Amino acid sequence: MCKIRIYPESKDNPYVENFFQVAYDKGFCVTGNSIFELIFSTDILHIQWPEAWRWEKKPKRLMMAGYFLFLPLLKFLFQIKVINTVHNLKPHSKQSNFAHWLYVRTLKQSEGFVHLTDSGKKEFLIEHPWASNRKHATIPHPDYARQLSSLNRDEARKKLGLSQSETRIAYFGYIKPYKGVDRLIETFLKLKISPESASLWVGGNTSEGMKKTLIDLTCDSSNIQLQLEYVAEDELETQVKAADWVVLPYFSGLNSGAAVYALSCGSRAVVPDTSVMRELDKLTGGGSFKYFRQADFTKVLSSVFTWSGGLSSTELNLDALGHQRIGKLYLDFVNLVTGRNQ
Template sequence: MPDRLLAVFPAYRDNPYLNLMLLAPRARGWNVLESLRLEQLEQHLGRLGTGDVFHMHWTSPIVQRNDDDLEEARVRLDRFRTAVDAARTRGARLVWTIHNVLPHDARHLELELELNRYLAGAADVVHVMNRDTPAAVSSYYELEPAKVVHLPHPSYQGVYPDSVSREEARASLGLTDRDHAVLAFGQMRPYKGIDVLVEAVRQTEPSKRPVLLLAGRTTPDDREEIDRLLGDDVRAVREHDQVEDIDVQLWFRAADTAVFPYRRVLNSGVLHLAASFGVPSVLPDEPHLRAEFADEGWIRWFDASAPVESLRVVLAAPATGAAETAEFSRRLAPFALSRQYAELLDAVRE
């Protein structure tokens, strides 16, 4: 029985990032305790002591549950802190990965800030995937420089099936050689700027033959909004359910460009997925994104202060840099990053 416990919360079983990063720790003998509910996390934290680690990821399940009012969210925050403090008193270490500046669509903002400030103060290590995270979050809370460890998001090199040719993928989605396929992949949510992307595609010259590819889980309300946005004049191929692993290749192999018209983003696993399939990408020209990706020739930028016009211009120009994605994906190969994460865990427990 391994003598090292690693409690991970929230441990989404279908999250490829978590699954990849936990490969090396599991291989090195860490006994991973996975939980999704606060009640189960409290039990796991109660088992931790010297030499064990609690790794906190996304904070939304603590104080941002849809059905919780402010009082209920406050009780959950207090329970979480009590359980974490008790584990730390027994010698357990705390690692916090900052995935977002703040949770998207946060309902109880003051409690969220209180939680983030608590984690920033209590954590032994604050793991960031974007090197400019301390500046990006500085309006809300401060990070001690000595605690911050930069470990980038891994690529998905070799993770997803990749047996379909570009021609086969495009034919399966009804595209011709002349179509310029613009992909937005992942959950379709308001903060992701789908409205901006649709309007930019609408304003792109028809001679460029733009086709919008939308693939990812969508709520009924958001789907109705997307239907309205598209109208009758924007060509689109859509899948509004979660894309099965075997079909991920179809959307990326068919795409000419992947676009991330986000209004607010710190890290994006889909960007690394696009690179893993050799697809050039377009990002908002934000300082923290420039800090992490400025040297990547396969990434183009649009002006977030005038997003529709800027995206229209970018989409009208030929995409470049596809060959450079291979080097990026090799540099961030998943098991190599997982080994670095395992080394981080070994160091923090000492």
Template sequence: MADRQGRRLRVTQLLADPNRSARPVENPYTSLLVSSLPDERIETRYFGWADVLTSDADVVHMHWPENSLRHPRTAVRLLKRALFLLFILRLRMRRIAVVRTVHNARPHEEGDRGERWILGLLEARTTLWVTLNDVTPTPDPRRTVVIPHGHYRDRFASPALEPRRGNLVHFGMLKPYKGVDELISAFAAVPHELDYRLHIVGESHDGPLTERVRAASRRDERMDIDLRFVDETELADAVGAAEIVVLPYRAIENSGSALLALSLHRPVILPESPSTRLLEEEFGDEWVGLYRGPLTAETLQRAVEDLRDRPRDAAGPDMSERDWPRLGSLLADAYDRAAASLRRRA
């Protein structure tokens, strides 16, 4: 619904504007989410540093606010943090509601003490929390709503390639928390007679990790690596060629990569956790294979063989609960709730 003056709710997204980005977004989740919002209810804007002094939004929606506080150069980092503190002050003075989506209980790359202090101030100003599942914790469950991560079926074209037996694929930006080291170690110990191959595709900005992956591929001709940013067509083809996608994240609460694999009708192997058990319950153990403990050659082989033996529907898993129009309506409801909550307090 519109606000009590009959106008659309003004929502500022603390995200880079995809229409002005110099390169395609690495994760299309946020652009799909924003585009799913009903136009008749929500007026969407993207954050700019001018908002520190001029924002007249009703709601600001944040996903990864720590990204706005970081920069490799100290002077720029300090300036960004000072401006962000002014922005928090404006949120308070103008009584702008803050909606915060919690993708993980803690950032994968922990910030310094100054960053944690600023995020603590922001937490105190947060009006409503959004989680992607029922198990991600928030500071106040009474002010929390669950809005699942949507699927990618309408965004990614059907893969042009058929799955290749024994072809295991790991994709996405390479980062240590995603368990790439464990994956290449486990794969190296898989017997060659099993005729497995491992394809790793994704950009890397971590020099030591990049070198470890390159060194592993030089030692094992069964490994193929493509360490660059690939467009969506190339990514769909890489995933489509997989018999199984392997995502051995060290800590996992939500995974857009898992949902992308499932959207392209490819089963996925994940470590067991409260959130991955929810995925298994939702999509079935024929699509989501879980393993316990560290990833080894034995657990990898067992997970592959288990998934391989399970029949699957050619139409793919049922993802109707993750249709974007439904999720956009739920998010618009959350914005309404947050804005109304501040009006009641006023």
């Protein structure tokens, strides 16, 4: 039976849970990422984020750096295959020369790459042409249906005390500079919308410096609610289902789990105008996204407060993002990379 070790294990990330659920159910995708398991009990190392060793605390950070440093030797000695999910084209945080070198070197140890969209695959191969002779699969980001309850929009708005006429916009996810949350708040304030007609909710962990920046920006506003901490699943579901629009004001980025979560909740979203976002929209029926280019973000955000009705008559269809389909695609790719039948 093929043993798959996921690094980082990311038990608190529902994407990882949903993506690997079928493999878990079949009993051969084994979680856990201790050094011993990664060396002596691994047929496939599935790397989610090649830079993740930098997120570890000492001494594990040093041990994981050593593991990836000697990965070519470990692959040879223990016949380990490596699969890498391309969540981003490169790390969002600044890297040292050594970290960058090890990042690229680790990518090059991969026999196979999982891409969340065909557009993302194309961008990756432009960035890394050497990978064209490796194995590739496009396996979409799974939806979050397994994490959601039967709560509907009206019930969610009632829980939050929102009136029928109030336009609610929301941002959620880890708050980093490249995600443009401070720009979202500044733009919302610049539009000078009355508290009775619209409100903004921002939820997610962030650094102390960013937390201070956002608190300072909103100190005089009564219709902006900040929840700058981990948001529990039931609270997140309520906020997203209650929102008229989820706004993802990113300056950069390849994929977005937040966009998939918004779709899973049946919510509309304002997203960057990228080929990846347009592909995701088309894959799920089309008409759920409103797009902005960086220069016209203010104009697009302003337009959502006067919008009435739906974006499209096309019905949202999440079948392509179902975890059973995703799981089958993944196991087929495992067979391709290993050359064996499970």
